[in-house]
Amino acid sequence: MEKSKAKFIIDGKEFEYPLIEGTENERAIDISTLRSDTGCITLDYGYMNTGACTSAITYLDGENGVLRYRGYPVEELAEKLEFVSVAYLLVNGKIPNNSERKEWSRLLNKHSIIHEDMRHFFYRYPEHAHPMAILSAMVVSLSAFYPELSQHRPEEPEEQLDIAAARLISMLRTIAAFSYKKSIGEPFVYPQHSLKYCENFLNMMFSSPVIPYEIKPEITKALNVLLILHADHEQNCSTSAVRLVGSARVNLYASVAAGICALWGPLHGGANQMVIEMLEEMRAKGISAKEVIEKAKSRDTAFRLYGFGHRVYKSYDPRAKVIKKVCDDVLKVLNINDPLLEIAKKLEEAALCDEFFIERNLYPNVDFYSGIIYRAIGIPKEMFTVLFALGRLPGWIAQWKEAREDCSFKIQRPRQIYVGPQNRHV
Numbered sequence: 001m002e003k004s005k006a007k008f009i010i011d012g013k014e015f016e017y018p019l020i021e022g023t024e025n026e027r028a029i030d031i032s033t034l035r036s037d038t039g040c041i042t043l044d045y046g047y048m049n050t051g052a053c054t055s056a057i058t059y060l061d062g063e064n065g066v067l068r069y070r071g072y073p074v075e076e077l078a079e080k081l082e083f084v085s086v087a088y089l090l091v092n093g094k095i096p097n098n099s100e101r102k103e104w105s106r107l108l109n110k111h112s113i114i115h116e117d118m119r120h121f122f123y124r125y126p127e128h129a130h131p132m133a134i135l136s137a138m139v140v141s142l143s144a145f146y147p148e149l150s151q152h153r154p155e156e157p158e159e160q161l162d163i164a165a166a167r168l169i170s171m172l173r174t175i176a177a178f179s180y181k182k183s184i185g186e187p188f189v190y191p192q193h194s195l196k197y198c199e200n201f202l203n204m205m206f207s208s209p210v211i212p213y214e215i216k217p218e219i220t221k222a223l224n225v226l227l228i229l230h231a232d233h234e235q236n237c238s239t240s241a242v243r244l245v246g247s248a249r250v251n252l253y254a255s256v257a258a259g260i261c262a263l264w265g266p267l268h269g270g271a272n273q274m275v276i277e278m279l280e281e282m283r284a285k286g287i288s289a290k291e292v293i294e295k296a297k298s299r300d301t302a303f304r305l306y307g308f309g310h311r312v313y314k315s316y317d318p319r320a321k322v323i324k325k326v327c328d329d330v331l332k333v334l335n336i337n338d339p340l341l342e343i344a345k346k347l348e349e350a351a352l353c354d355e356f357f358i359e360r361n362l363y364p365n366v367d368f369y370s371g372i373i374y375r376a377i378g379i380p381k382e383m384f385t386v387l388f389a390l391g392r393l394p395g396w397i398a399q400w401k402e403a404r405e406d407c408s409f410k411i412q413r414p415r416q417i418y419v420g421p422q423n424r425h426v
Helices: 034-038 074-080 083-092 098-110 116-124 131-145 158-184 197-206 217-229 237-246 252-263 271-285 289-297 318-333 339-352 355-359 366-377 381-405
Strands: 002-010 013-021 027-029 058-061 066-069
Touching: 002 034, 013 034, 066 074, 066 083, 066 318, 074 217, 074 318, 083 098, 083 158, 083 197, 083 217, 083 381, 098 158, 116 131, 116 158, 131 158, 131 252, 131 381, 158 197, 158 252, 158 381, 197 217, 217 318, 217 366, 217 381, 237 252, 237 381, 252 381, 271 289, 271 339, 271 366, 271 381, 289 339, 289 355, 318 366, 339 355, 339 366, 366 381
Parallel strands: none
Antiparallel strands: 002 013, 013 027, 058 066
């Protein structure tokens, strides 16, 4: 709500703009008419101080390490709910009751099997194609197989959107598992309606005609937690991509495919894979935690310490606290003594005691331990970002849906300050 005004003085003239305050006392200056009033725009590299929208989905307080979905602390959701219920919460704005939960599960089961013709797509990809490339292509192709939601129409029936959301959340896990099976040359394992969401995914990933997969409840719980912790994270790179592409009124599938491509980057969703590769290199070359810390602090090297620090968190990432405990539990259940975990703990200990890291509030983030959990479960590092996409999907859908329903909906079109050559002629 509007509380007061902010005053700009440009070329000696004064201009006033509303000061907007959110429900958690966050404040923003509404400069919607700044250019028409003054001829000026704001320049904000990386959008560090720019709000692109108002949203009722996720609250993030990086200074105090707070993350809430629809008002619920993410730690509480990870402890008490399964991923499918959190997905419903994000998409529909409430925790489902028993009847809603049953209907949601029915939709997820009904739409878990991909169109049979889509199987041919998998067979045409190169043998070593990255799963994220396959995932993004398969998702955008859903608009051809299910054209009933091929246009971004505000008048789309709510039931149609529910079906599209359930289809994406359910099919993405099938596509992800099929991508993995394709990469290792094994036959596809189809989803089973008798299994829950995470159990189904693990079964499709690791079962074979010869050896059935033993589903351990502790592993299912760990996967549920990981997906919940990744389910949404405010206006990050991939979520902003989904909203930006969706603002052109393209369909949900195309918007989510854009989010998948954005998530692929090593500075975003690919960071957990980079953490594992960094720890593997430390082990292979015998590099100590202290050496890595010194290398990260040096300005004479392009080395990047993955898994530490975050664009918005200036204290310990609340998701990292949860994941660290899950990591210990999983390795204990599986009776795994992973040397990478010991290296990771030494690296964390060294960083948290170093003045350079303390002064800059560089703490372990969600990527630091998630890769070790995936590795222990048996998921190859090329699939880490796919799992991230699987978790983030409900958030993308919720953000796309919220933008679509916004009465002030406009195509997003940032401005720029031109610094190229002035007018010249051939």
